[in-house]
Amino acid sequence: MSVLVRNNVRLLGNQQADKTLVFAHGFGTDQTAWNGVAPAFFDTHRVVLFDYVGANEITAPHFNPRKYKQLYSFADDILDIFDELELRDVVFIGHSAGGMSGTLAAIQEPTWFSKLVLLNASPCYVDQENYIGGFNTEVLEALFAQMESNFHAWASGFAPMIMANPDRPQYAAAFAKTLSAMRPDVALCIAKVIFYSDHRSDITKLMHPTLLLQNKDDVAVPIDVSYYLEKYMPNARLSLIDGEGHLPHISDPDKVVQKIKLFLN
Template sequence: MVFAHGFGTDQTAWKDIVPAFSDSYKIVLFDYVGANEATTPYFNPRKYKQLYAYADDILDIFEELHLKDVFFVGHSAGGMSGTLAAIQEPDWFSQLILLNASPCYLDEESYKGGFSHEVLDGLFKQMESNFHAWASGFAPMVMANTDRPQFADAFTKTLTGMRPDVALAIAKLIFHSDHRKDITKLTHKTLLVQATEDYAVPNDVGYYMEKHMPNAVLAFVETEGHLPHISDPDKVIKAIKPFLN
Protein backbone atom coordinates (compact mmCIF):
# COMPACT_ATOMS: atom_id res chain seq x y z
CA MET A 1 0.00 0.00 0.00
CA VAL A 2 1.34 3.39 -0.98
CA PHE A 3 0.06 6.40 0.97
CA ALA A 4 0.27 9.85 -0.64
CA HIS A 5 -0.40 12.95 1.43
CA GLY A 6 -2.05 16.17 0.33
CA PHE A 7 -1.10 19.85 0.31
CA GLY A 8 0.14 21.26 3.60
CA THR A 9 0.95 17.89 5.17
CA ASP A 10 3.63 15.24 4.83
CA GLN A 11 3.79 11.49 5.33
CA THR A 12 3.18 11.86 9.08
CA ALA A 13 -0.45 12.62 8.21
CA TRP A 14 -0.98 8.84 7.89
CA LYS A 15 0.42 7.88 11.31
CA ASP A 16 -2.98 6.83 12.69
CA ILE A 17 -4.04 5.03 9.51
CA VAL A 18 -1.00 2.91 8.66
CA PRO A 19 -1.03 0.61 11.73
CA ALA A 20 -4.40 -0.78 10.65
CA PHE A 21 -2.86 -2.13 7.42
CA SER A 22 0.79 -2.80 8.25
CA ASP A 23 0.21 -6.46 9.16
CA SER A 24 -1.32 -7.26 5.77
CA TYR A 25 0.55 -4.99 3.37
CA LYS A 26 3.98 -3.63 2.68
CA ILE A 27 3.63 0.06 3.50
CA VAL A 28 5.32 2.80 1.49
CA LEU A 29 5.28 6.41 2.68
CA PHE A 30 6.90 9.42 1.06
CA ASP A 31 6.93 13.23 1.05
CA TYR A 32 6.00 15.11 -2.09
CA VAL A 33 8.66 17.54 -3.30
CA GLY A 34 8.15 20.91 -1.64
CA ALA A 35 6.17 19.54 1.30
CA ASN A 36 8.83 20.31 3.89
CA GLU A 37 12.36 21.57 4.47
CA ALA A 38 13.92 18.24 3.46
CA THR A 39 12.29 18.15 0.02
CA THR A 40 12.24 21.87 -0.82
CA PRO A 41 15.76 21.87 -2.38
CA TYR A 42 14.41 19.55 -5.08
CA PHE A 43 11.53 21.85 -6.00
CA ASN A 44 11.96 23.33 -9.47
CA PRO A 45 9.12 25.70 -10.43
CA ARG A 46 9.74 24.99 -14.10
CA LYS A 47 9.13 21.29 -13.53
CA TYR A 48 6.31 21.47 -11.01
CA LYS A 49 3.78 23.45 -12.99
CA GLN A 50 1.20 20.66 -13.20
CA LEU A 51 0.19 17.60 -11.20
CA TYR A 52 1.68 15.44 -13.96
CA ALA A 53 5.12 16.20 -12.49
CA TYR A 54 4.05 14.70 -9.17
CA ALA A 55 2.52 11.75 -11.00
CA ASP A 56 5.93 11.13 -12.57
CA ASP A 57 7.52 11.22 -9.12
CA ILE A 58 5.09 8.55 -7.93
CA LEU A 59 6.03 6.34 -10.86
CA ASP A 60 9.72 6.92 -10.13
CA ILE A 61 9.15 5.65 -6.58
CA PHE A 62 7.33 2.58 -7.88
CA GLU A 63 10.14 1.86 -10.31
CA GLU A 64 12.90 2.40 -7.76
CA LEU A 65 11.24 0.10 -5.19
CA HIS A 66 10.00 -2.42 -7.80
CA LEU A 67 6.41 -2.03 -6.65
CA LYS A 68 3.60 -3.95 -8.34
CA ASP A 69 -0.10 -4.55 -7.65
CA VAL A 70 -0.20 -1.39 -5.57
CA PHE A 71 -3.15 -0.33 -3.46
CA PHE A 72 -2.78 3.43 -3.72
CA VAL A 73 -4.27 5.66 -1.01
CA GLY A 74 -4.09 9.36 -1.82
CA HIS A 75 -5.44 12.41 -0.05
CA SER A 76 -6.66 15.47 -1.95
CA ALA A 77 -4.15 16.57 -4.63
CA GLY A 78 -1.98 13.61 -3.65
CA GLY A 79 -4.82 11.35 -4.71
CA MET A 80 -5.30 13.12 -8.01
CA SER A 81 -1.56 12.81 -8.71
CA GLY A 82 -1.88 9.08 -8.12
CA THR A 83 -4.83 8.95 -10.49
CA LEU A 84 -2.73 10.51 -13.25
CA ALA A 85 0.07 8.05 -12.50
CA ALA A 86 -2.30 5.06 -12.69
CA ILE A 87 -3.59 6.24 -16.05
CA GLN A 88 0.00 6.36 -17.35
CA GLU A 89 1.06 2.97 -15.95
CA PRO A 90 -2.14 1.03 -15.24
CA ASP A 91 -0.42 -2.34 -14.76
CA TRP A 92 1.45 -1.08 -11.70
CA PHE A 93 -1.73 -0.34 -9.76
CA SER A 94 -4.33 -2.70 -8.31
CA GLN A 95 -6.91 -0.38 -6.75
CA LEU A 96 -7.09 3.27 -5.72
CA ILE A 97 -8.57 4.91 -2.65
CA LEU A 98 -9.00 8.66 -3.10
CA LEU A 99 -9.69 10.61 0.08
CA ASN A 100 -11.38 14.02 -0.34
CA ALA A 101 -9.87 14.32 -3.81
CA SER A 102 -11.02 16.69 -6.54
CA PRO A 103 -10.36 16.93 -10.28
CA CYS A 104 -11.18 20.65 -10.35
CA TYR A 105 -11.56 23.22 -7.58
CA LEU A 106 -13.03 26.06 -9.64
CA ASP A 107 -16.74 26.67 -10.04
CA GLU A 108 -17.95 26.48 -13.61
CA GLU A 109 -21.38 27.00 -15.13
CA SER A 110 -22.42 23.37 -14.70
CA TYR A 111 -19.82 22.28 -12.13
CA LYS A 112 -19.45 23.19 -8.47
CA GLY A 113 -15.80 22.87 -7.53
CA GLY A 114 -16.02 24.95 -4.37
CA PHE A 115 -14.04 28.08 -5.26
CA SER A 116 -14.55 31.11 -7.48
CA HIS A 117 -11.72 32.91 -9.29
CA GLU A 118 -12.16 35.85 -6.91
CA VAL A 119 -11.83 33.69 -3.81
CA LEU A 120 -8.68 32.01 -5.11
CA ASP A 121 -7.13 35.34 -6.10
CA GLY A 122 -7.74 36.57 -2.56
CA LEU A 123 -6.26 33.39 -1.10
CA PHE A 124 -3.09 33.74 -3.18
CA LYS A 125 -2.72 37.41 -2.23
CA GLN A 126 -2.98 36.50 1.46
CA MET A 127 -0.33 33.83 1.05
CA GLU A 128 1.99 36.33 -0.62
CA SER A 129 1.49 39.16 1.85
CA ASN A 130 1.73 37.24 5.13
CA PHE A 131 2.11 33.49 4.75
CA HIS A 132 2.11 32.59 8.44
CA ALA A 133 -0.95 34.70 9.16
CA TRP A 134 -2.72 33.10 6.22
CA ALA A 135 -1.79 29.60 7.42
CA SER A 136 -3.04 30.27 10.94
CA GLY A 137 -6.45 31.13 9.50
CA PHE A 138 -6.57 28.62 6.67
CA ALA A 139 -5.67 25.57 8.77
CA PRO A 140 -8.59 25.79 11.25
CA MET A 141 -11.04 26.54 8.44
CA VAL A 142 -9.98 23.52 6.39
CA MET A 143 -9.48 21.17 9.33
CA ALA A 144 -12.79 22.17 10.99
CA ASN A 145 -13.48 20.23 14.22
CA THR A 146 -13.29 23.42 16.29
CA ASP A 147 -13.94 21.40 19.45
CA ARG A 148 -10.58 19.68 18.89
CA PRO A 149 -8.15 22.53 18.10
CA GLN A 150 -5.11 20.26 18.39
CA PHE A 151 -5.74 19.02 14.85
CA ALA A 152 -5.73 22.51 13.36
CA ASP A 153 -2.59 23.29 15.38
CA ALA A 154 -0.85 20.24 13.92
CA PHE A 155 -1.94 21.17 10.40
CA THR A 156 -0.69 24.72 10.91
CA LYS A 157 2.69 23.32 11.92
CA THR A 158 3.17 21.22 8.76
CA LEU A 159 1.69 23.96 6.58
CA THR A 160 4.12 26.56 7.89
CA GLY A 161 6.93 24.02 7.50
CA MET A 162 6.69 24.71 3.78
CA ARG A 163 8.74 27.54 2.29
CA PRO A 164 6.22 30.32 1.51
CA ASP A 165 7.12 30.78 -2.15
CA VAL A 166 7.03 27.03 -2.75
CA ALA A 167 3.71 26.70 -0.94
CA LEU A 168 2.26 29.46 -3.10
CA ALA A 169 3.49 27.84 -6.31
CA ILE A 170 2.07 24.45 -5.32
CA ALA A 171 -1.24 25.98 -4.23
CA LYS A 172 -1.59 27.70 -7.59
CA LEU A 173 -0.88 24.53 -9.58
CA ILE A 174 -3.41 22.58 -7.48
CA PHE A 175 -6.24 25.11 -7.43
CA HIS A 176 -5.85 25.95 -11.12
CA SER A 177 -5.74 22.31 -12.22
CA ASP A 178 -8.58 20.71 -14.16
CA HIS A 179 -8.45 16.95 -14.58
CA ARG A 180 -12.13 16.28 -15.25
CA LYS A 181 -11.32 14.76 -18.63
CA ASP A 182 -8.49 12.67 -17.17
CA ILE A 183 -10.56 10.92 -14.51
CA THR A 184 -12.75 9.35 -17.22
CA LYS A 185 -9.69 7.35 -18.32
CA LEU A 186 -9.11 5.63 -14.96
CA THR A 187 -10.41 2.08 -15.27
CA HIS A 188 -9.18 0.73 -11.92
CA LYS A 189 -11.59 -0.12 -9.16
CA THR A 190 -11.61 3.09 -7.11
CA LEU A 191 -13.05 4.02 -3.74
CA LEU A 192 -13.92 7.68 -3.28
CA VAL A 193 -13.95 8.51 0.43
CA GLN A 194 -15.60 11.85 1.11
CA ALA A 195 -16.18 13.70 4.38
CA THR A 196 -19.80 14.81 4.70
CA GLU A 197 -18.68 18.37 5.38
CA ASP A 198 -15.59 19.62 3.58
CA TYR A 199 -14.82 23.29 2.98
CA ALA A 200 -12.36 22.52 0.19
CA VAL A 201 -14.23 19.75 -1.66
CA PRO A 202 -18.04 19.97 -1.75
CA ASN A 203 -20.16 16.82 -1.84
CA ASP A 204 -21.05 17.65 -5.42
CA VAL A 205 -17.47 16.89 -6.42
CA GLY A 206 -17.71 13.38 -4.98
CA TYR A 207 -20.93 12.74 -6.90
CA TYR A 208 -19.32 14.13 -10.07
CA MET A 209 -16.31 11.82 -9.76
CA GLU A 210 -18.44 8.76 -9.11
CA LYS A 211 -20.53 9.55 -12.18
CA HIS A 212 -17.61 10.17 -14.53
CA MET A 213 -15.08 7.58 -13.35
CA PRO A 214 -15.77 4.20 -14.99
CA ASN A 215 -15.23 1.98 -11.94
CA ALA A 216 -15.64 4.21 -8.89
CA VAL A 217 -17.84 3.94 -5.83
CA LEU A 218 -18.47 6.83 -3.43
CA ALA A 219 -18.50 6.38 0.34
CA PHE A 220 -19.31 9.23 2.70
CA VAL A 221 -17.70 9.37 6.14
CA GLU A 222 -19.74 11.12 8.81
CA THR A 223 -17.18 13.72 9.75
CA GLU A 224 -16.23 17.29 8.98
CA GLY A 225 -13.10 18.83 7.52
CA HIS A 226 -10.79 18.19 4.61
CA LEU A 227 -8.44 15.89 6.52
CA PRO A 228 -10.56 13.10 8.04
CA HIS A 229 -7.58 10.73 8.12
CA ILE A 230 -6.16 13.03 10.80
CA SER A 231 -9.32 14.06 12.64
CA ASP A 232 -11.22 10.75 12.42
CA PRO A 233 -8.83 7.98 11.36
CA ASP A 234 -11.02 5.16 12.70
CA LYS A 235 -13.89 6.19 10.43
CA VAL A 236 -11.61 6.34 7.41
CA ILE A 237 -10.14 2.91 8.20
CA LYS A 238 -13.66 1.51 8.55
CA ALA A 239 -14.51 2.86 5.08
CA ILE A 240 -11.38 1.49 3.43
CA LYS A 241 -11.13 -2.04 4.82
CA PRO A 242 -14.26 -3.55 3.21
CA PHE A 243 -13.19 -2.15 -0.15
CA LEU A 244 -9.82 -3.90 0.06
CA ASN A 245 -11.38 -7.18 1.13
Protein backbone atom coordinates (compact mmCIF):
# COMPACT_ATOMS: atom_id res chain seq x y z
CA MET A 1 0.00 0.00 0.00
CA SER A 2 1.17 3.51 -0.81
CA VAL A 3 2.17 5.54 2.24
CA LEU A 4 0.09 8.37 0.77
CA VAL A 5 -3.01 6.23 1.29
CA ARG A 6 -1.91 4.71 4.59
CA ASN A 7 -1.28 8.13 6.15
CA ASN A 8 -4.05 10.01 4.30
CA VAL A 9 -1.53 12.47 2.85
CA ARG A 10 -2.75 15.70 1.24
CA LEU A 11 -0.72 18.14 -0.85
CA LEU A 12 -1.91 21.73 -0.56
CA GLY A 13 -0.64 25.25 -1.04
CA ASN A 14 1.62 26.51 -3.82
CA GLN A 15 2.98 23.43 -5.58
CA GLN A 16 5.54 25.59 -7.46
CA ALA A 17 7.00 27.02 -4.24
CA ASP A 18 10.63 26.32 -3.35
CA LYS A 19 9.92 25.59 0.31
CA THR A 20 7.81 22.79 1.78
CA LEU A 21 6.07 22.78 5.16
CA VAL A 22 5.02 19.46 6.66
CA PHE A 23 2.49 19.68 9.51
CA ALA A 24 2.20 16.81 12.01
CA HIS A 25 -0.63 16.57 14.54
CA GLY A 26 -0.52 15.22 18.10
CA PHE A 27 -2.44 12.57 20.04
CA GLY A 28 -6.21 12.83 19.91
CA THR A 29 -6.29 14.98 16.79
CA ASP A 30 -5.70 14.53 13.08
CA GLN A 31 -4.60 16.82 10.27
CA THR A 32 -7.73 18.96 10.68
CA ALA A 33 -6.12 20.36 13.84
CA TRP A 34 -4.07 22.60 11.52
CA ASN A 35 -7.11 24.16 9.80
CA GLY A 36 -6.48 27.49 11.54
CA VAL A 37 -2.74 27.55 10.78
CA ALA A 38 -1.83 25.83 7.52
CA PRO A 39 -3.86 28.06 5.13
CA ALA A 40 -1.75 31.06 6.18
CA PHE A 41 1.13 29.48 4.23
CA PHE A 42 -0.72 28.29 1.13
CA ASP A 43 0.38 31.22 -1.05
CA THR A 44 4.08 30.95 -0.26
CA HIS A 45 4.75 27.28 0.49
CA ARG A 46 4.03 23.77 -0.61
CA VAL A 47 2.09 22.29 2.32
CA VAL A 48 1.86 18.63 3.28
CA LEU A 49 -0.72 17.36 5.76
CA PHE A 50 -1.10 13.77 6.94
CA ASP A 51 -2.61 11.62 9.66
CA TYR A 52 -0.55 9.41 11.93
CA VAL A 53 -1.65 5.78 11.70
CA GLY A 54 -4.37 5.17 14.28
CA ALA A 55 -5.50 8.77 14.51
CA ASN A 56 -8.95 8.19 13.03
CA GLU A 57 -11.21 5.74 11.22
CA ILE A 58 -9.33 6.28 7.97
CA THR A 59 -5.96 5.16 9.32
CA ALA A 60 -6.99 2.78 12.14
CA PRO A 61 -7.18 -0.29 9.84
CA HIS A 62 -3.43 0.12 9.21
CA PHE A 63 -2.51 0.17 12.88
CA ASN A 64 -0.47 -2.81 14.07
CA PRO A 65 0.37 -2.76 17.80
CA ARG A 66 3.46 -4.89 17.17
CA LYS A 67 4.82 -2.25 14.80
CA TYR A 68 3.82 0.90 16.65
CA LYS A 69 5.45 0.12 19.99
CA GLN A 70 7.60 3.25 20.06
CA LEU A 71 7.73 6.73 18.55
CA TYR A 72 10.48 5.59 16.18
CA SER A 73 7.79 3.76 14.20
CA PHE A 74 5.87 6.98 13.67
CA ALA A 75 9.16 8.67 12.74
CA ASP A 76 9.67 5.99 10.09
CA ASP A 77 6.26 6.82 8.64
CA ILE A 78 7.31 10.46 8.34
CA LEU A 79 10.40 9.43 6.44
CA ASP A 80 8.30 7.16 4.21
CA ILE A 81 6.17 10.18 3.28
CA PHE A 82 9.26 12.28 2.55
CA ASP A 83 10.70 9.48 0.44
CA GLU A 84 7.52 8.89 -1.55
CA LEU A 85 7.10 12.61 -2.31
CA GLU A 86 10.85 13.20 -2.73
CA LEU A 87 10.74 15.94 -0.11
CA ARG A 88 13.97 17.65 0.90
CA ASP A 89 14.88 20.86 2.73
CA VAL A 90 11.60 20.60 4.65
CA VAL A 91 10.40 22.76 7.51
CA PHE A 92 8.69 20.32 9.86
CA ILE A 93 5.98 21.67 12.19
CA GLY A 94 4.82 19.18 14.78
CA HIS A 95 2.54 19.28 17.79
CA SER A 96 3.20 17.34 21.00
CA ALA A 97 4.16 13.70 20.33
CA GLY A 98 3.85 14.43 16.62
CA GLY A 99 6.66 16.94 17.02
CA MET A 100 8.83 14.49 18.93
CA SER A 101 8.31 11.89 16.19
CA GLY A 102 9.51 14.49 13.70
CA THR A 103 12.54 15.16 15.87
CA LEU A 104 13.48 11.47 15.73
CA ALA A 105 12.98 11.47 11.96
CA ALA A 106 15.20 14.54 11.51
CA ILE A 107 17.95 12.90 13.55
CA GLN A 108 17.79 9.83 11.28
CA GLU A 109 17.80 11.77 7.99
CA PRO A 110 19.16 15.23 8.83
CA THR A 111 19.65 16.36 5.22
CA TRP A 112 15.95 16.00 4.50
CA PHE A 113 15.04 18.72 7.02
CA SER A 114 16.00 22.39 7.22
CA LYS A 115 14.19 23.61 10.35
CA LEU A 116 11.72 22.34 12.93
CA VAL A 117 8.92 23.96 14.89
CA LEU A 118 7.89 21.97 17.95
CA LEU A 119 4.61 23.03 19.52
CA ASN A 120 4.01 22.02 23.17
CA ALA A 121 6.30 19.03 22.67
CA SER A 122 7.88 16.85 25.35
CA PRO A 123 10.70 14.29 25.37
CA CYS A 124 9.41 12.62 28.56
CA TYR A 125 6.06 12.91 30.35
CA VAL A 126 6.93 11.12 33.60
CA ASP A 127 8.60 12.93 36.49
CA GLN A 128 12.19 11.79 37.03
CA GLU A 129 15.00 12.82 39.34
CA ASN A 130 15.84 16.46 38.47
CA TYR A 131 13.17 16.45 35.74
CA ILE A 132 9.54 17.60 35.81
CA GLY A 133 7.54 15.79 33.14
CA GLY A 134 4.09 16.52 34.53
CA PHE A 135 2.88 13.00 35.39
CA ASN A 136 3.77 10.10 37.66
CA THR A 137 3.22 6.39 37.09
CA GLU A 138 0.19 6.19 39.39
CA VAL A 139 -1.61 9.01 37.58
CA LEU A 140 -0.92 7.43 34.19
CA GLU A 141 -2.09 3.99 35.27
CA ALA A 142 -5.35 5.55 36.49
CA LEU A 143 -5.70 7.40 33.19
CA PHE A 144 -5.21 4.19 31.19
CA ALA A 145 -7.72 2.34 33.38
CA GLN A 146 -10.31 5.04 32.67
CA MET A 147 -9.64 4.78 28.93
CA GLU A 148 -10.09 1.03 29.06
CA SER A 149 -13.27 1.00 31.15
CA ASN A 150 -15.24 3.72 29.34
CA PHE A 151 -13.30 5.38 26.54
CA HIS A 152 -15.92 7.89 25.41
CA ALA A 153 -16.68 9.04 28.94
CA TRP A 154 -12.95 9.45 29.50
CA ALA A 155 -12.58 11.46 26.27
CA SER A 156 -15.41 13.83 27.20
CA GLY A 157 -13.66 14.66 30.47
CA PHE A 158 -10.09 14.61 29.19
CA ALA A 159 -10.72 17.00 26.28
CA PRO A 160 -11.77 20.12 28.27
CA MET A 161 -8.99 19.55 30.81
CA ILE A 162 -6.29 19.39 28.10
CA MET A 163 -7.79 22.13 25.92
CA ALA A 164 -8.47 24.54 28.84
CA ASN A 165 -9.99 27.87 27.66
CA PRO A 166 -13.32 27.19 29.45
CA ASP A 167 -14.70 30.46 28.13
CA ARG A 168 -14.52 28.97 24.63
CA PRO A 169 -16.04 25.50 25.03
CA GLN A 170 -16.26 24.96 21.27
CA TYR A 171 -12.55 24.12 21.19
CA ALA A 172 -12.85 21.40 23.82
CA ALA A 173 -15.86 20.04 21.93
CA ALA A 174 -13.82 19.90 18.71
CA PHE A 175 -10.99 18.11 20.49
CA ALA A 176 -13.40 15.65 22.11
CA LYS A 177 -14.80 14.87 18.65
CA THR A 178 -11.44 13.91 17.10
CA LEU A 179 -10.37 12.13 20.28
CA SER A 180 -13.57 10.07 20.30
CA ALA A 181 -13.04 9.24 16.61
CA MET A 182 -10.06 7.10 17.58
CA ARG A 183 -10.66 3.39 18.01
CA PRO A 184 -10.48 2.85 21.79
CA ASP A 185 -7.98 -0.03 21.70
CA VAL A 186 -5.74 1.87 19.30
CA ALA A 187 -5.97 5.06 21.37
CA LEU A 188 -4.91 3.15 24.49
CA CYS A 189 -1.91 1.60 22.71
CA ILE A 190 -0.75 4.95 21.34
CA ALA A 191 -1.29 6.74 24.64
CA LYS A 192 0.91 4.22 26.43
CA VAL A 193 3.64 4.59 23.80
CA ILE A 194 3.58 8.38 24.13
CA PHE A 195 3.30 8.77 27.90
CA TYR A 196 5.95 6.15 28.67
CA SER A 197 8.42 7.37 26.04
CA ASP A 198 11.69 8.96 27.11
CA HIS A 199 13.70 10.70 24.41
CA ARG A 200 15.76 13.01 26.57
CA SER A 201 18.97 11.45 25.29
CA ASP A 202 17.83 11.80 21.66
CA ILE A 203 17.07 15.51 21.67
CA THR A 204 20.76 16.35 22.18
CA LYS A 205 21.40 14.99 18.67
CA LEU A 206 19.05 17.40 16.86
CA MET A 207 21.28 19.99 15.18
CA HIS A 208 18.67 21.82 13.09
CA PRO A 209 17.47 25.33 13.94
CA THR A 210 14.41 24.62 16.08
CA LEU A 211 11.66 26.89 17.35
CA LEU A 212 10.02 25.70 20.56
CA LEU A 213 6.51 27.10 20.93
CA GLN A 214 4.82 26.60 24.29
CA ASN A 215 1.68 27.91 25.93
CA LYS A 216 2.47 29.45 29.30
CA ASP A 217 -0.16 27.27 30.99
CA ASP A 218 -0.35 23.66 29.81
CA VAL A 219 -1.52 20.85 32.10
CA ALA A 220 -0.10 18.17 29.76
CA VAL A 221 3.36 19.67 29.23
CA PRO A 222 4.64 21.92 32.05
CA ILE A 223 6.65 24.94 31.02
CA ASP A 224 9.68 23.36 32.72
CA VAL A 225 9.75 20.83 29.88
CA SER A 226 10.25 23.57 27.30
CA TYR A 227 13.06 25.08 29.35
CA TYR A 228 14.61 21.61 29.41
CA LEU A 229 14.33 21.28 25.62
CA GLU A 230 15.87 24.70 25.08
CA LYS A 231 18.76 23.81 27.38
CA TYR A 232 19.59 20.44 25.84
CA MET A 233 18.71 20.91 22.16
CA PRO A 234 21.86 22.35 20.55
CA ASN A 235 20.15 24.84 18.25
CA ALA A 236 16.74 25.54 19.79
CA ARG A 237 15.12 28.68 21.10
CA LEU A 238 11.94 28.98 23.12
CA SER A 239 9.11 31.37 22.37
CA LEU A 240 6.23 31.42 24.83
CA ILE A 241 2.64 31.90 23.73
CA ASP A 242 0.40 33.96 25.96
CA GLY A 243 -2.30 31.35 26.24
CA GLU A 244 -3.48 28.25 28.03
CA GLY A 245 -4.03 24.64 27.14
CA HIS A 246 -2.12 22.02 25.19
CA LEU A 247 -3.40 22.87 21.71
CA PRO A 248 -2.60 26.52 20.89
CA HIS A 249 -2.81 25.83 17.14
CA ILE A 250 -6.53 25.25 17.73
CA SER A 251 -7.27 27.76 20.49
CA ASP A 252 -4.97 30.59 19.29
CA PRO A 253 -3.97 29.84 15.68
CA ASP A 254 -3.16 33.47 14.81
CA LYS A 255 -0.52 33.62 17.55
CA VAL A 256 1.03 30.39 16.29
CA VAL A 257 1.06 31.60 12.67
CA GLN A 258 2.74 34.86 13.66
CA LYS A 259 5.55 33.11 15.51
CA ILE A 260 6.13 30.56 12.75
CA LYS A 261 6.34 33.31 10.12
CA LEU A 262 8.90 35.21 12.19
CA PHE A 263 10.97 32.04 12.49
CA LEU A 264 10.76 31.26 8.75
CA ASN A 265 11.83 34.75 7.80
